[in-house]
Amino acid sequence: MTYLFFGYVVIWTILFFYLVFLMRSQKQVNDKLKALSETLDQHD
């Protein structure tokens, strides 16, 4: 069963890094939205 274990760990790691990537990009989008809404608030 060792090979299955390592196989799944590899698959999970790839999936995990995809999750990390998604999280990063959403954080960047969120930061931009924050900055944008703050500038809009100042203009009002």
Next chain:
Amino acid sequence: MSFTWPPDLYFLIMLSPINTSWRLARLYLRIADWSLIPLYFLMVVALYGAFLYAPTEREMGEVQRIFYFHVGAAWNCFLAFFGVFLGGVAYLITRKRSWDHLAASCVEVGVVFTTMVLTTGPIWARPIWNTWWPWGDPRIMTTMVLWLIYVAYLMLRSSLPEGETKYKYCAVFGIIGFLDVPIVWFSIRWWRTIHPVVITSSGAELEPEMIHALFVSVIAMTVLCVTLVMLRMAMRLNSSMAEELTHS
């Protein structure tokens, strides 16, 4: 953006009348972010538990190891669909968009977990019960109907134009779908009793190591489920906020 632990009481935003805000999205991202590292190790431990720590089942053999993930996914699809129900009811009462975000994200994650249940099931059933799809087992058929109902929900969601009507309709359908599950279960169980039962589930006793492995795997899957829902909610909030900003 740096994160602090514990996350401060941004939870209160959920109760406030603000519908879309970068703050709420940031809260969700924070929760997801903090659960990521524990999630990684939990899942590795769960894999270790399922493949190496737990002993091989005497009668079923190695294929029984799929059971740990099957059960974890099954529990989480009910958790996620309960989230759909909760989000639907709360949306109809409060009419706040964030509840619709919760329902929509829970459906997506729930359908993924249900698909997992429906794929791991036949892989296990083929060598043990000698059939891919034992019609007549109420659990299998109920899960299948559950999957059909929530895939239909996603179709309804994608064909309605953006707006309050859409959230209302989806909430209504999510509520009906969830209430329907026990009725489906009951009717299939009754139906099965008048049809020949091909398969009886053998009451296998679990070794303590198996219970440990199952426990860890269920926890890991639950954390994965919550993380995915949080991530999807943050994405939805971000995109709806971006839309609002472009239109304002």
Next chain:
Amino acid sequence: MNPIALTWVLVGKDLKIEYRSRQAYLTTVFFALLILVIFNFAFDPGSPATREAAPGILWVALLFPGIIRLNRSFQVEMEEGTLYGLILSPADRGVLFLGKFLANWLFLMVVDLLVLLAFVIVYNFSFSIQLLWIALLIVLSALGFSAVGTLLGAMVSTIRTREVLLPVLLFPIILPIILPAVSGTQEILLAQEIQSLGRSVELLLAFDVIYLAAGFVLFDYVVAD
């Protein structure tokens, strides 16, 4: 006007439209007949296997044409914009639901009983007192079918792909009605002695009550404010 009289006004209005246009019930009955005939050809016509499958075929022929009716129920209102008239009328939402539901139910009952008649002839079953039991199953399942169908039909009435979407939404939900109806029919037509028919009827009744209550409560949220 009291709610009961209002409901009957709504039912009468819907049935009058159907009676005058003649288009809907003719299409529905014809579609059902077509299903009966095509299934007969898909299996070996007149063979024992076809006879075994007959109860299932009957229910396919009852359920699929039912979708046409449900789609039409709100489409007629959407075409002329009369739904807003109904919403603005003094009738409250519950009455609106009951009116639509009753009209659908009555319509489906009439069509379904005609289909049953055709089914008995096409599939060579004999006319006996037992057919009344099937008629009862049909009446009860049409009730649950139109209760959920009225609610979902109102929801999809504005969507372009409603003809496809309605069965996709409806059939998984009403599966608990289909199961006892089909197995009850099987028992009446094929079994030597009748054992669990009473139970089928009880189950259908119980599910009907649940679906009707759910439709009545949730319809409030479905029609536009």
